[in-house]
Amino acid sequence: MLRDSFIYLLSRIFPAILSFVALFIFIKFMSPNDYGLYSVAIVSIGLINVISSQWIRSGLIRFYNRQIPNFLGKTFTFQLLVLIIIVGILTIVGLSLNLGITQIFLLLFMLSNLIVNEILNNYYRTILKPKLVLFGNLIKNIFFVITLILFIYIYNKLSFDQSLLSYSIGLLTSNLYYFFNFKEKIKLEKDFKLMKAFLVYGLPLTISFALGMLLQNIDKYLITFFLDVKRTGYYSLVYDLFHNSLYMVMGAMAMASLPRVLKQKGDYTKTFNRYIEIVYVISIPLVAALLVLTPEFVTILNSFNYKTTELIIVFVILATFIHGVNSYIYGQAVQLLQKTNIILIPSIVAVLVNIIINSLLLNLIGVLAAAISSLIAFSISNIMILKKLNKEKHLNFYPKKLSYFLLITIVVVLIVWNINLTNVYITASIKIFILTIYIGISYFKFKETVLMKEKF
Numbered sequence: 001m002l003r004d005s006f007i008y009l010l011s012r013i014f015p016a017i018l019s020f021v022a023l024f025i026f027i028k029f030m031s032p033n034d035y036g037l038y039s040v041a042i043v044s045i046g047l048i049n050v051i052s053s054q055w056i057r058s059g060l061i062r063f064y065n066r067q068i069p070n071f072l073g074k075t076f077t078f079q080l081l082v083l084i085i086i087v088g089i090l091t092i093v094g095l096s097l098n099l100g101i102t103q104i105f106l107l108l109f110m111l112s113n114l115i116v117n118e119i120l121n122n123y124y125r126t127i128l129k130p131k132l133v134l135f136g137n138l139i140k141n142i143f144f145v146i147t148l149i150l151f152i153y154i155y156n157k158l159s160f161d162q163s164l165l166s167y168s169i170g171l172l173t174s175n176l177y178y179f180f181n182f183k184e185k186i187k188l189e190k191d192f193k194l195m196k197a198f199l200v201y202g203l204p205l206t207i208s209f210a211l212g213m214l215l216q217n218i219d220k221y222l223i224t225f226f227l228d229v230k231r232t233g234y235y236s237l238v239y240d241l242f243h244n245s246l247y248m249v250m251g252a253m254a255m256a257s258l259p260r261v262l263k264q265k266g267d268y269t270k271t272f273n274r275y276i277e278i279v280y281v282i283s284i285p286l287v288a289a290l291l292v293l294t295p296e297f298v299t300i301l302n303s304f305n306y307k308t309t310e311l312i313i314v315f316v317i318l319a320t321f322i323h324g325v326n327s328y329i330y331g332q333a334v335q336l337l338q339k340t341n342i343i344l345i346p347s348i349v350a351v352l353v354n355i356i357i358n359s360l361l362l363n364l365i366g367v368l369a370a371a372i373s374s375l376i377a378f379s380i381s382n383i384m385i386l387k388k389l390n391k392e393k394h395l396n397f398y399p400k401k402l403s404y405f406l407l408i409t410i411v412v413v414l415i416v417w418n419i420n421l422t423n424v425y426i427t428a429s430i431k432i433f434i435l436t437i438y439i440g441i442s443y444f445k446f447k448e449t450v451l452m453k454e455k456f
Helices: 002-029 032-066 071-096 101-126 130-155 160-180 192-226 229-263 269-292 294-303 310-337 340-365 368-389 402-417 424-447
Strands: none
Touching (some): 002 229, 032 071, 032 101, 032 192, 071 101, 101 130, 101 160, 192 340, 192 368, 229 269, 229 294, 269 402, 269 424, 294 310, 294 424, 310 340, 310 368, 340 368, 402 424
């Protein structure tokens, strides 16, 4: 699991580096107003993708090893039927909203490629092909960045439509790569019994994923509604930068673990408890690194006219970590236990809490309210889920040395945070050097108790 996790981590790190390049391009060549629109559009398309198709992807991962005849053919038939229905509905909606034909086509082109990319990505994860996932994600982000640069070269700026088209081209090239490497022979076939099994297992997960995604991004809708799209751009850029980097690392572990644990025969308790420990050991030092570099990030971002504060970034980082624990520890446990209904009520409560806090505070303290509401809402959701999961006595959601690890991390953050030289880049370099030593010590300290137990 650890070896595959490392490859999946690479499949996130390299694309994440390219995503940071894309974010720098957006900072430099795209107005906060246009970035706000772009961010809301990406979230909306992603939400439609989850609502329409997550149940199929969850079913693919869960039932792949059941030796069902023509399983992939039946699964892809479900996905094709859903895609046709969604495209038809959204075309009618777009025309009724008086959107231009070109814009409707662009949005549907992106959505279709995203749905195809997600199911192929999940298929290669399920058959334990992390290198294919790595290259698929790399290709997607490379072509995304290349297309952005081409638009900048031609127009010397980036628009909303150009950014959407660039992202779509990245998805399309990734899909072509996945199709080129697809070796199985399939036949499109309907199987309503299998579809029912997919729905029974995957629908609660789909609702939960959709609620989680809505909770993760509802701030953007509320900022746009209560304030304006420009401030959505300010907040979205900060959120996308920090959330994507930390969530990427935690997600890499989950991408490797669930298919492998599901494939394992017999008791999975030991493997999953080890996975929980590894997630904490890897993610907590990254949280520390992002926190201590917050003052330098603020200085750099504000120099490009994207306004933010240290407090906003701190809340976003902490909320992201708690969200990661929610998705990649508690969420994984729920899937393994096949008790997916556990997370429905906590997710609904968290969304309502987020809406209430933002409605009360956005006009008073600005986008800081969005960061605060995310932290509180995810914390409430985690507490509610953990209360139910604690009945599973064989799963250890709070490893023995976690308190000690957190205490050391807090001390490091408080010490390194206060390093402040005249040059922001020199300060950041010194902090990174100290953090590298801390992360190295953390790794070797916990290697014997966690990592060396993993059988490669």
